[in-house]
Amino acid sequence: xxxxxxxxxxxxxxxxxxxxxxxxxxxxxxxxxxxxxxxxxxxxxxxxxxxxxxxxxxxxxxxxxxxxxxxxxxxxxxxxxxxxxxxxxxxxxxxxxxxxxxxxxxxxxxxxxxxxxxxxxxxxxxxxxxxxxxxxxxxxxxxxxxxxxxxxxxxxxxxxxxxxxxxxxxxxxxxxxxxxxxxxxx
Numbered sequence: 001x002x003x004x005x006x007x008x009x010x011x012x013x014x015x016x017x018x019x020x021x022x023x024x025x026x027x028x029x030x031x032x033x034x035x036x037x038x039x040x041x042x043x044x045x046x047x048x049x050x051x052x053x054x055x056x057x058x059x060x061x062x063x064x065x066x067x068x069x070x071x072x073x074x075x076x077x078x079x080x081x082x083x084x085x086x087x088x089x090x091x092x093x094x095x096x097x098x099x100x101x102x103x104x105x106x107x108x109x110x111x112x113x114x115x116x117x118x119x120x121x122x123x124x125x126x127x128x129x130x131x132x133x134x135x136x137x138x139x140x141x142x143x144x145x146x147x148x149x150x151x152x153x154x155x156x157x158x159x160x161x162x163x164x165x166x167x168x169x170x171x172x173x174x175x176x177x178x179x180x181x182x183x184x185x186x
Contacts, residue, residue: 006128006176007135011142013172014052014121016085017114018044018143019150025101025110026154036102041148047111048118049140055122056132062123070127071184077124078177081117085170121173128180 022040026032100106118139122132129135 003129006179007125007138008142009172009176010121010125010135011139012146013082013170013176014048014115014118014139015044015143015146016168016170016172017117018048018111019146020089021101021110021114022147022150023154023157026151026156029101032102032151032155037148037151039102040107040151041144043107043111044114044147045140045144047115048143049136051115051118052122052125052139053132053136055119055124056126056136057122059123059126071180074124074127075177075181077120078173078180081120082170082173082177085117085173086167087170089164089167089170124180 022044025040026037029036101110122136125132125135
């Protein structure tokens with residue numbers, strides 16, 4: 001049960017980048033309709049699920065060699081990712097007027113950019129869970145739902161929430177890192 005809760009918390013933390021970009025997309029591109037919101041959410045959710053799967057496969061390959069230090073690796077990766085998210089939250093960029101988050105090239109770039117962190121987290125997941133398929137499914141579904149919600153929030157409230165969401169996501173990942181380290185060292 002604690003493993004499931006940890007995975008859900010990781011999923012929410014990872015989804016914060018996609019949520020922030022979804023909010024910006026909704027705020028910057030007022031012509032978004034339900035089909036656009038679904039497309040954005042589908043891309044973000046799919047990439048957020050696939051990237052940790054790839055990272056996990058890499059982690060499983062290394063697991064035997066790093067078992068004694070896995071909690072330190074998980075702590076380091078999650079802390080670095082969380083700190084990066086918090087740092088980037090202070091670098092708010094104004095969206096360009098010609099920004100079209102629904103174009104295929106833009107969506108691919110945004111989906112990859114928001115899921116790079118999930119690749120590193122996948123290595124951590126291979127160390128803390130027995131069922132990576134369930135973990136990446138949860139990550140993908142939560143990212144999909146939050147991204148869809150983000151477009152709606154962005155369309156309604158604009159840029160107000162963007163940096164605060166990334167700070168929250170970063171803080172969640174750092175808290176999980178500390179929890180993992182404490183569980184393995186105490």
